[in-house]
Amino acid sequence: MNIWSKKVLLITFGVLLCGVPQAICATSPLEQVKVTVVQVVEVLRHGELQGEARRKALSKLLRSRFDFVIMSQRTLGQHWKKATEQEQEEFVRLYSDLLEASYIGRIEAYTDETIDYNSEKLDGDRAVVATVLHSGSTEIPIDYRMVKKGDDWFVYDVVVEDISLIKNYRNSYGEIVRKEGYAGLFELMREKITELNEQPAGAGGKT
């Protein structure tokens, strides 16, 4: 190895080790969840953004970490395959709006909660990140199920106290589709989204 290659190697490692340490860490699923949560909290607590602009910022953060297409496919299960392309697209659109609205509603109501990032279990391109939310004297375990795409990890299910959100919706949405078809389901979803957006989060009386 000549002096040139040594120099280049040194610079490379130098850049890697000192220059972008957060970027290196951010490739692990746990760190990526953490980064998103920190950014969300940042927007909520310290940002100057208000109202619509704040919602947009939160929405952007969520959509870069959650894979709503996979979530939609998993939620509809067999119904997804039978749906037309328009129905699929419409479902993904409404479903992401709905999940986003209720998720933002919940995190906006948080005040003194803290989160422990306990562990990450990797299995090929899948991972489970285990966290615990501390709220007063109660502890709520929240697991994020993630899938790797490129360098990024995307959440495709959230498991709160052993209750998988997707499995729950798979059950209830499935039942609604069976009984009322997509027209009925979309109608219900649209109503809910309007309702959630009109009613400011945390307005339901706090502890």
Add this chain to the structure above:
Amino acid sequence: MTVISRITLLLAVFLVVGVSSPWAGEMEDDTVVASATDQTEIDWTELDEDDHELEVWDPLEPFNRGVFWFNDKLYFYLLKPVAKGYRYVAPEPARESVGNFFHNLATPVRFLNCLLQGKAHDAASELALFMINTTFGIAGLFDLTPDDMVKPDAEDFGQTLGRYGMSSGFYLVLPVFGPSNARDAVGRVADSLVDPVTSPFYLKMEPLEVAGIQAYDTVNRVSLDKDTYESIKRDELDPYLFVRNAFMQNRAAKVEK
């Protein structure tokens, strides 16, 4: 420049670009979402093998929905207002102590079910916590569980039956007590024989006393809860279906543990 150094330089460029891309991904979400939809080799509509589907059997749905509606009214028109007033007069630490007291009082139920499930270690933990909290914790008002100690999961007879292979049976919404199922309803009756408040074998309280104590326990719980039911009602398309599935998933997981 030699070949090696050129390769190294190339590698360096790749590494730096490759490593910094996650950052770029967080900023430009549109591109990420677009690439996310490209990968369709996996059939995401199927759950994983170890993640079996949970089918809820609910032959009594019309009846259950009626009771669910009743409990909903009971919650909003009676329980919640009382809990709010109570929350106003009693500071949170006091209410937490009341919660600790009731939790400690119900130790016999958890202890016995640990034993029935062969969980000797958990049974020992329950017993040790009971002795420490009843004495040094002043009748259980203070929870002296050490920080580094993992509290045993709360066992009940429904879980014990589940552990020995009994399936949960049909879904059942009980008036006042809320979501349950055939197996857990039976478990509830069995546990009430052991629970000091309800047991007909010792303490032997009057029905009115029992009702009063249970009502207070419930009001105290609601006062400490952060609007769980409200947010379910707010967020879900059909709260009945959401609660039904969440309850059954949670119980299935508890039986496994």
